[in-house]
Amino acid sequence: MRFTSEQRLDDGVLEREFTLGEIPGILWTPASASASAPAPLILLGHPGGQRKMYPRLVGRARHSAEDGFAAATIELPGSGDRPRSAAAEQARADLRRALQAGESVDDEIVDRLVLPLVEKAVPEWQAVLDALLSLPEIGGPVGYSGGVIAIGVRLAVVEPRISAAILFAGSFVPRTTFEEARQVTIPLHVLLQWDDEGNDRQAALDLFDAFGSKEKTLHANMGGHTGVPQFEGDASARFLTRHLR
Amino acid sequence: MRFTSEQRLDDGVLEREFTLGEIPGILWTPASASASAPAPLILLGHPGGQRKMYPRLVGRARHSAEDGFAAATIELPGSGDRPRSAAAEQARADLRRALQAGESVDDEIVDRLVLPLVEKAVPEWQAVLDALLSLPEIGGPVGYSGGVIAIGVRLAVVEPRISAAILFAGSFVPRTTFEEARQVTIPLHVLLQWDDEGNDRQAALDLFDAFGSKEKTLHANMGGHTGVPQFEGDASARFLTRHLR
Numbered sequence: 407m408r409f410t411s412e413q414r415l416d417d418g419v420l421e422r423e424f425t426l427g428e429i430p431g432i433l434w435t436p437a438s439a440s441a442s443a444p445a446p447l448i449l450l451g452h453p454g455g456q457r458k459m460y461p462r463l464v465g466r467a468r469h470s471a472e473d474g475f476a477a478a479t480i481e482l483p484g485s486g487d488r489p490r491s492a493a494a495e496q497a498r499a500d501l502r503r504a505l506q507a508g509e510s511v512d513d514e515i516v517d518r519l520v521l522p523l524v525e526k527a528v529p530e531w532q533a534v535l536d537a538l539l540s541l542p543e544i545g546g547p548v549g550y551s552g553g554v555i556a557i558g559v560r561l562a563v564v565e566p567r568i569s570a571a572i573l574f575a576g577s578f579v580p581r582t583t584f585e586e587a588r589q590v591t592i593p594l595h596v597l598l599q600w601d602d603e604g605n606d607r608q609a610a611l612d613l614f615d616a617f618g619s620k621e622k623t624l625h626a627n628m629g630g631h632t633g634v635p636q637f638e639g640d641a642s643a644r645f646l647t648r649h650l651r
Numbered sequence: 652m653r654f655t656s657e658q659r660l661d662d663g664v665l666e667r668e669f670t671l672g673e674i675p676g677i678l679w680t681p682a683s684a685s686a687s688a689p690a691p692l693i694l695l696g697h698p699g700g701q702r703k704m705y706p707r708l709v710g711r712a713r714h715s716a717e718d719g720f721a722a723a724t725i726e727l728p729g730s731g732d733r734p735r736s737a738a739a740e741q742a743r744a745d746l747r748r749a750l751q752a753g754e755s756v757d758d759e760i761v762d763r764l765v766l767p768l769v770e771k772a773v774p775e776w777q778a779v780l781d782a783l784l785s786l787p788e789i790g791g792p793v794g795y796s797g798g799v800i801a802i803g804v805r806l807a808v809v810e811p812r813i814s815a816a817i818l819f820a821g822s823f824v825p826r827t828t829f830e831e832a833r834q835v836t837i838p839l840h841v842l843l844q845w846d847d848e849g850n851d852r853q854a855a856l857d858l859f860d861a862f863g864s865k866e867k868t869l870h871a872n873m874g875g876h877t878g879v880p881q882f883e884g885d886a887s888a889r890f891l892t893r894h895l896r
Contacts, residue, residue, distance in 0.1 A: 600859075615845070621873065623870060623872050624845075624872075625870055626859070626868065626871075627868050628864075628865060628866065635866075637893065644882070
């Protein structure tokens with residue numbers, strides 16, 4: 407892991423850009439984090455396009471830092487400055503065409519779009535997690551928050567170092583993700599935007615139902631995809647504090 | 652309104668039993684409440700049987716008092732020591748018979764059981780609200796929390812002094828309640844126990860969808876009817892604080 411830039415934000419949070427092999431990412435550590443008081447870590451998922459997502463990511467990271475958590479994000483394969491995959495671009499084009507024609511989106515398109523992303527992104531998150539946890543100022547436990555829900559589900563199943571997860575019920579869930587959901591056992595906090603046009607509400611409720619976790623909470627709010635109310639940021643922080651401190 | 656008993660709880664909360672005409676109830680006021688600093692008021696609904704419900708009610712009242720809120724509850728018509736209604740008892744017996752036989756419960760039985768209760772309980776709550784708000788130590792605004800959901804919905808529609816409501820998605824919602832739900836405009840916080848055997852989950856989700864309120868949040872958790880997790884008490888308190896302070 408190579409740090410490529412470093413700046414101290416006005417609230418004392420240290421922001422460092424890094425690369426791990428071909429994976430670019432950002433790490434935020436609270437002023438309080440040190441080798442003698444290592445901070446728990448939140449992995450911040452997003453839909454891809456780290457630069458565009460930066461304002462929201464840094465907001466979530468600063469909120470996490472208030473509770474003493476470090477936070478990290480990485481660019482998704484095929485997004486931002488990372489090389490495009492011809493197959494993913496084709497799937498994205500097919501998806502766009504179906505949506506513009508007002509058609510329902512074939513499972514087959516969803517599989518082509520999301521599954522290769524899951525296959526690539528999950529080991530990348532795990533490699534980054536190895537590197538982050540080797541830093542003296544970062545300790546466990548580890549939480550995951552947000553982003554492409556199929557990635558969050560797979561991580562929750564295969565990565566035992568993740569103790570709790572916040573998932574955004576989003577559109578386009580591959581069928582296999584429903585099966586994997588039954589194997590998830592960590593505490594979950596699931597956010598659903600009730601009127602999200604790009605979202606299949608029933609699929610989101612079915613996925614929530616499928617999770618095997620004994621503690622799972624669904625928070626549904628009005629409004630579209632980006633309209634999550636501000637008070638949910640506080641509710642998410644309390645969920646993480648309950649499980650990671 | 653006549654106070655029939657008075658005791659100071661160990662946390663300083665003043666608990667007073669009262670009667671208003673034939674309606675028995677309990678009022679809890681925080682130690683801080685006074686004529687110069689009147690407390691906002693939470694109306695605590697419950698399924699009937701104030702004596703049996705007392706441990707949970709006083710717990711909710713003490714939690715409210717921590718945030719500076721007064722809280723009050725009343726016995727439902729036909730419950731506790733109040734005179735039974737032959738028609739309601741018949742409806743209850745018919746309901747029990749249907750449930751024991753494993754049959755789905757007819758809308759007609761639900762209407763016979765719940766609608767007369769709504770018709771009687773809502774004006775009673777309003778009369779008690781008149782009396783409570785005339786006390787110097789009680790001010791506005793007023794919130795409603797819990798109990799038979801059809802009563803909460805009707806109160807939210809007809810009683811303009813109620814500014815926000817917490818509703819428990821429960822079984823046996825009369826069809827007319829779905830229509831009334833569209834007229835509700837106050838902020839709502841709806842609790843749903845995902846695995847509540849006595850509960851029709853789809854009906855609860857449909858009712859949540861029907862509410863006309865711009866701000867409505869659904870919190871779904873695992874477990875049965877009485878298994879609401881403790882952290883939801885804190886979430887409810889924060890909802891009320893956001894809207895009543």
